Amino acid sequence: MPADMLTQGQHILSQQPFSAILNARLDAFAPGSAELSVPVAPALLQQHGFVHGGVLSYLADNALTFAGGSVLGDSVTSEFKINYLRPAKDAERLLAVATVVGSGKTQAVCRCDIFVLRGGERTLCAAAQGTIRKAG
Amino acid sequence: MPADMLTQGQHILSQQPFSAILNARLDAFAPGSAELSVPVAPALLQQHGFVHGGVLSYLADNALTFAGGSVLGDSVTSEFKINYLRPAKDAERLLAVATVVGSGKTQAVCRCDIFVLRGGERTLCAAAQGTIRKAG
Amino acid sequence: MPADMLTQGQHILSQQPFSAILNARLDAFAPGSAELSVPVAPALLQQHGFVHGGVLSYLADNALTFAGGSVLGDSVTSEFKINYLRPAKDAERLLAVATVVGSGKTQAVCRCDIFVLRGGERTLCAAAQGTIRKAG
Amino acid sequence: MPADMLTQGQHILSQQPFSAILNARLDAFAPGSAELSVPVAPALLQQHGFVHGGVLSYLADNALTFAGGSVLGDSVTSEFKINYLRPAKDAERLLAVATVVGSGKTQAVCRCDIFVLRGGERTLCAAAQGTIRKAG
Numbered sequence: 001m002p003a004d005m006l007t008q009g010q011h012i013l014s015q016q017p018f019s020a021i022l023n024a025r026l027d028a029f030a031p032g033s034a035e036l037s038v039p040v041a042p043a044l045l046q047q048h049g050f051v052h053g054g055v056l057s058y059l060a061d062n063a064l065t066f067a068g069g070s071v072l073g074d075s076v077t078s079e080f081k082i083n084y085l086r087p088a089k090d091a092e093r094l095l096a097v098a099t100v101v102g103s104g105k106t107q108a109v110c111r112c113d114i115f116v117l118r119g120g121e122r123t124l125c126a127a128a129q130g131t132i133r134k135a136g
Numbered sequence: 137m138p139a140d141m142l143t144q145g146q147h148i149l150s151q152q153p154f155s156a157i158l159n160a161r162l163d164a165f166a167p168g169s170a171e172l173s174v175p176v177a178p179a180l181l182q183q184h185g186f187v188h189g190g191v192l193s194y195l196a197d198n199a200l201t202f203a204g205g206s207v208l209g210d211s212v213t214s215e216f217k218i219n220y221l222r223p224a225k226d227a228e229r230l231l232a233v234a235t236v237v238g239s240g241k242t243q244a245v246c247r248c249d250i251f252v253l254r255g256g257e258r259t260l261c262a263a264a265q266g267t268i269r270k271a272g
Numbered sequence: 273m274p275a276d277m278l279t280q281g282q283h284i285l286s287q288q289p290f291s292a293i294l295n296a297r298l299d300a301f302a303p304g305s306a307e308l309s310v311p312v313a314p315a316l317l318q319q320h321g322f323v324h325g326g327v328l329s330y331l332a333d334n335a336l337t338f339a340g341g342s343v344l345g346d347s348v349t350s351e352f353k354i355n356y357l358r359p360a361k362d363a364e365r366l367l368a369v370a371t372v373v374g375s376g377k378t379q380a381v382c383r384c385d386i387f388v389l390r391g392g393e394r395t396l397c398a399a400a401q402g403t404i405r406k407a408g
Numbered sequence: 409m410p411a412d413m414l415t416q417g418q419h420i421l422s423q424q425p426f427s428a429i430l431n432a433r434l435d436a437f438a439p440g441s442a443e444l445s446v447p448v449a450p451a452l453l454q455q456h457g458f459v460h461g462g463v464l465s466y467l468a469d470n471a472l473t474f475a476g477g478s479v480l481g482d483s484v485t486s487e488f489k490i491n492y493l494r495p496a497k498d499a500e501r502l503l504a505v506a507t508v509v510g511s512g513k514t515q516a517v518c519r520c521d522i523f524v525l526r527g528g529e530r531t532l533c534a535a536a537q538g539t540i541r542k543a544g
Contacts, residue, residue: 017179018188021157043153048271052154053201053213054194061189077189078515079539081217081353081489083381083403085374101385101399102357107486109355109399111383113373127373127381129401131355131487131539135184214379215403217353217489219517219539221510237521237535238493243350245491245535247519249509263509263517265537267351267403267491289451290460293429315425320543324426325473325485326466333461349461353489407456 005029009066022058026066027095034066037095037117040088051088060112060128063096068108068132071100078107080130088125091116098128106134141165145202158194162202163231170202173231173253176224187224196248196264199232204244204268207236214243216266224261227252234264242270277301281338294330298338299367306338309367309389312360323360332384332400335368340380340404343372350379352402360397363388370400378406413437417474430466434474435503442474445503445525448496459496467504468520468536475506476516476540486515488538496533499524506536514542 009029013019013036022044028035036059038044046052060082069075088094098112111129115122145165149155149172158180164171172195174180182188196218205211224230234248247265251258281301285291285308294316300307308331310316318324332354341347360366370384383401387394417437421427421444430452436443444467446452454460468490477483496502506520522534 012183015183016188017181018190019182021179022190043157045153046155047148047151052152052194053197054154054158054190057193057197057216057218058188058190061193065189076223077220079217079219079487079517080193081215081401082193083215083373083401084213085381086376087212101355102396104358109357109487111399111401124374127383127401129353129355129383129399215351215381217537219509219537221517222512237491238532240494245351245493247535247537260510263519263537265489265491265519265535284455287455288460289453290462291454293451294462315429317425318427319420319423324424324466325469326426326430326462329465329469329488329490330460330462333465337461348495349492351489351491352465353487354465355487356485359484 019062029066029070031070032100034063034070034098035095036063036066037093039093040091049089051091051094053084056084056088056114056126057082059094059096059114063098063112064110064128064130065132067098067100067110071103072108072132072134074135075132076135078131078133080128082126082128084126086125088116091118093117095122108132155198165202165206167206168236170199170206170234171231172199172202173229175229176227185225187227187230189220192220192224192250192262193218195230195232195250199234199248200246200264200266201268203234203236203246207239208244208268208270210271211268212271214267214269216264218262218264220262222261224252227254229253231258244268291334301338301342303342304372306335306342306370307367308335308338309365311365312363321361323363323366325356328356328360328386328398329354331366331368331386335370335384336382336400336402337404339370339372339382343375344380344404344406346407347404348407350403350405352400354398354400356398358397360388363390365389367394380404427470437474437478439478440508442471442478442506443503444471444474445501447501448499457497459499459502461492464492464496464522464534465490467502467522468534471504471506471520472518472536472538473540475508475518479508479511480516480540480542482543483540484543486539486541488536490534490536492534494533496524499526501525503530516540
């Protein structure tokens with residue numbers, strides 16, 4: 001039931017006040033993967049006019065956790081690392097695509113690619129990898 | 137001139153719209169170290185009432201970059217990793233303390249501890265490590 | 273000239289005394305990717321009979337560097353992270369497959385999957401991601 | 409009983425064939441910390457005459473696990489990241505000093521500094537951070 005699963009995921013996202021500030025949207029949610037995006041607004045930039053790294057790391061953190069949660073249920077981020085490949089500038093939207101690389105009963109290792117969306121094209125701007133742990 | 141350096145760092149922070157949303161404050165800034173804090177507000181939480189991981193990763197990203205920038209000048213975050221140790225709950229403020237572990241002409245490796253501040257006590261809730269690169 | 277490139281890569285590997293101890297073999301080397309493998313021998317184990325994590329981290333470090341070096345030329349590892357997914361046991365050989373995720377003039381971000389090879393099958397046992405920097 | 413604990417740790421290390429190849433030595437082992445060192449020999453180098461990154465990552469992996477194990481008991485490495493600060497050259501010995509940053513019932517987050525020892529002086533050459541998980 002991918003449609004129901006997406007609706008359920010979007011409900012969880014709507015309960016995160018911090019995600020609401022960023023106008024984050026869950027675009028896809030299926031067993032083993034999640035896509036999360038944020039529209040770029042002036043409030044999300046840093047002093048050079050690029051999207052702040054903290055927005056990218058938010059996307060990585062949350063997309064990784066949704067991907068892990070898609071196979072583990074209610075989950076928390078245990079740890080992750082992120083590499084910034086290029087400044088996120090002139091972006092209309094940032095899209096994080098996360099997938100489960102491997103999982104057991106209590107943990108999942110996931111990867112995430114973050115893209116700049118601009119004029120119908122996507123450019124990779126960051127890559128992340130981390131561990132998601134079943135809550136409780 | 138630590139006082140001037142702190143003022144200069146606070147000016148840079150004030151030019152980051154995303155940091156303004158979070159009401160981030162640069163508490164200390166000296167060669168090789170930086171302290172950055174955020175007051176905890178309902179808007180920064182996730183669905184379980186804890187501070188969202190994205191806020192912690194923002195603090196890590198930005199405190200690491202200020203620490204690296206304190207020895208390199210204008211800088212960008214190249215990469216970092218963060219381990220979440222415990223949920224940040226009932227916090228009044230989150231404080232990130234970052235220090236340079238080693239640096240060359242173009243890069244600095246930095247570490248960051250993130251604390252929950254509550255009733256005059258600080259509790260470690262996340263630990264980060266990353267690479268800061270001189271801009272340009 | 274993939275064949276020549278592979279031969280050149282194998283020559284570099286042969287000049288690494290530590291790789292000789294591990295009987296490491298460069299199985300593939302092309303622009304943007306590298307495959308490195310090690311035959312599992314009793315000397316590579318830890319106290320529970322699994323391949324020592326240090327062997328897996330060696331494979332990640334070196335495969336990432338070959339992948340980055342395939343686009344940058346002579347290179348060094350700047351940093352990497354590795355997630356261990358399952359114990360590497362009953363393995364005949366360990367295979368690390370590394371690819372470039374993104375690169376500029378002086379740096380490349382690469383990922384690496386490490387597989388246990390056993391009876392013609394491959395099972396993912398570790399996943400890594402890191403930064404490779406042009407030497408000099 | 410720090411002395412007994414060190415003896416016990418050294419016994420575990422002696423059961424790791426891969427650590428025997430590297431002539432690794434557990435120099436200190438107490439609740440929350442571990443020190444592990446390796447004498448530099450020609451067999452541990454790479455093609456430029458520096459100690460191979462895989463030796464440093466072995467030290468990080470194993471020292472982090474001993475540190476975590478000092479509070480958790482029998483443990484495995486879940487994940488770690490390592491930043492290389494400078495080439496390990498002209499070293500007599502490499503020393504990894506690992507400490508527990510935070511721990512719960514099943515996991516510990518640890519950090520590790522790796523030093524080049526030369527003529528009685530120590531120089532930091534790598535920094536690591538990772539998660540250790542109780543085995544079983």
